[in-house]
Amino acid sequence: xxxxxxxxxxxxxxxxxxxxxxxxxxxxxxxxxxxxxxxxxxxxxxxxxxxxxxxxxxxxxxxxxxxxxxxxxxxxxxxxxxxxxxxxxxxxxxxxxxxxxxxxxxxxxxxxxxxxxxxxxxxxxxxxxxxxxxxxxxxxxxxxxxxxxxxxxxxxxxxxxxxxxxxxxxxxxxxxxxxxxxxxxxxxxxxxxxxxxxxxxxxxxxxxxxxxxxxxx
Numbered sequence: 001x002x003x004x005x006x007x008x009x010x011x012x013x014x015x016x017x018x019x020x021x022x023x024x025x026x027x028x029x030x031x032x033x034x035x036x037x038x039x040x041x042x043x044x045x046x047x048x049x050x051x052x053x054x055x056x057x058x059x060x061x062x063x064x065x066x067x068x069x070x071x072x073x074x075x076x077x078x079x080x081x082x083x084x085x086x087x088x089x090x091x092x093x094x095x096x097x098x099x100x101x102x103x104x105x106x107x108x109x110x111x112x113x114x115x116x117x118x119x120x121x122x123x124x125x126x127x128x129x130x131x132x133x134x135x136x137x138x139x140x141x142x143x144x145x146x147x148x149x150x151x152x153x154x155x156x157x158x159x160x161x162x163x164x165x166x167x168x169x170x171x172x173x174x175x176x177x178x179x180x181x182x183x184x185x186x187x188x189x190x191x192x193x194x195x196x197x198x199x200x201x202x203x204x205x206x207x208x209x210x211x212x213x214x215x216x217x
Contacts, residue, residue, distance in 0.1 A: 006040065011048035013038055018057055018068055019155045029058060029066040056152070071156065073208055077201065079152050084197040086146050087130065091177065091193035092186040094136035103182055106132060110175055122167035126174040133177070133193070160204035173199060 014034070017023040029049055031042045038045070049066045052058040059069045110126055117125060134143055160166055173196040180189040 007044045007047040007051070010038060010040060010044045011051045014045075014048055014052060015057060015151065018052075019151060019158065021158055023068050025068050025070040025159075027068045028064070029068065031065075057155075071159075071208075073205055076156055076204055076208075079149055079156065080197055080201040080204070083146070083149060083153060084194050084201075086142055087133065087197055088190045088194040090134045090137040090139065090142055090146075091180070092190040093139060094133045095181050095184055095186040095189035097138055098132075098136040098181055102132060102136065103178075106178055107182070110178060113171065117168060117171045122171070125167050125171040126178075127170075129174050129177060133181070156204055157200070159207050160200050163203040163207050166200070166203045169199065169203075170196070 014023070014029075023029070031045045031049075035042045035045045049058050053060060053066070056075075057069060058066050060066050106126075106129060109128065113124055113126055134146060137143075173192070176192045177189065177196060180192050
C-alpha cells in the first residue's frame with residue numbers, strides 16, 4: 001500500500017476514534033500505542049496526526065507531544081453560527097421543494113421512533129432529517145459548504161448529546177421541523193431549523209461549563 005494511502009487510512013481511523021469519543025478531548029496521542037492498536041508503524045501515525053492538526057482536531061504541545069484538541073467555546077459558537085445560517089436556508093428551500101414521498105417516508109420514520117424515544121431510547125432521534133433537508137434544498141453550493149463542517153459538527157453533536165435531555169429535546173425539535181416541511185411553509189421551516197441549531201449550541205456550551213470535556217491527563 002502506498003505511503004499516502006496508508007496515511008489516509010490511519011487519519012480516517014484516528015478521526016473516527018475522535019468523533020466517536022474513543023479518543024477524548026485532551027487525550028494524549030501516543031504514537032507507539034496508536035501504532036500498535038492500528039497495526040502500523042509510527043511513521044503513518046505521525047503523518048496522520050499532522051494532518052489532523054492542520055484540520056483542527058489535534059495539536060502539538062511543547063514537551064507533551066500531540067493531543068486531541070479541547071474545543072474552545074468560541075470555535076464551537078462560530079461553527080454553529082455558520083451551521084444555523086446554512087441549515088436555515090436549506091430548510092426554507094426544502095419546504096417548497098421536498099416531494100410528497102420523501103415527506104411521507106420521514107413521517108413514517110418519526111412515528112416509528114416516537115414510542116422508543118418516549119420510552120427513553122434515544123439511540124436514534126431522527127437526525128436523518130438534516131441530510132434530507134440539505135438534499136431537498138437543491139443548492140449544491142450549500143451542500144459543499146456544509147460538507148466542510150460536517151465532521152466538526154458530528155464531533156460537537158456527540159459532546160452535546162452528553163447533556164441530560166438533549167436527545168429527547170432534539171427529537172421534538174426534529175418533529176417540529178418536519179411539521180413545518182409538511183405545511184410547505186418556508187418561513188416556519190427556516191425558523192424552527194435555526195432554533196434547533198441554537199438550542200443544540202446552548203446545550204453544547206452547557207456541556208463545556210459542566211466540564212464534560214475535561215482533558216484526560
